[in-house]
Amino acid sequence: MSDEPPFDFSILDRIGAPYRHFAPGEKIFLEEEPGDAMYMVRSGRVDVITYGTVLENIRTGGIFGEMALIDDGPRSAAAMAAEPTEVVAINKPTFLAVVRDDPQFALRVMSLLATRLRRMNKQL
Template sequence: MVNVELFRDGGDSREVKAGETIFHEGDEGKVMYVLLAGSVKLSVTGRQLEKLAKGAVFGEMALIDASPRSASAVALTDCTLVPVTGDRFRDLIRRDPQFALDIMATMAARLRSMDRRI
């Protein structure tokens, strides 16, 4: 979980309605998202991987390796998201090392969760 206060004053939040697809598995990814409010489901080939809540980040892998989306993201409730571009992502890592550690912790937790499912 990241410090959501880093994203509150950006003025670039996006409202998403319950049931709306944020991105599809296989899509090109140019942004990651910070979830300021609501909940989001991540799934691969239709199977739910994770349910995300306030403070979660998702879509970060697209900014790290420029690969297609590895999962789909769907809003379970009305949500407020902050899209984070690659430039902003790199700037946050430079300015706030804890942000980089939070992203790595998120990725490690998801990998461990996937390993348990195999």
């Protein structure tokens, strides 16, 4: 995914997706919480954590929290700002609007899920 062009945040700006700011160490969401949005990092860095282990560092243009949005299940991990961070919240109607405007976005999310699943399989 590193050879992908950077995400065009203007799509989210046009739709009016809300931006949120987090201080270092501030929680974005906790494991097992219900989730109605995924997030994209506009600036900063987010640590995705489970049982005290950092699973992944999400940087500018990266997404997290997508599983809960897709399957309406609880959060499978926690997310915490690792530094001053700005994210955009993408709820289901916003996700569908972005996919209509930019169908490649859906493939980007699916590619990310596949990459994470392959990484987990290698660790088993």
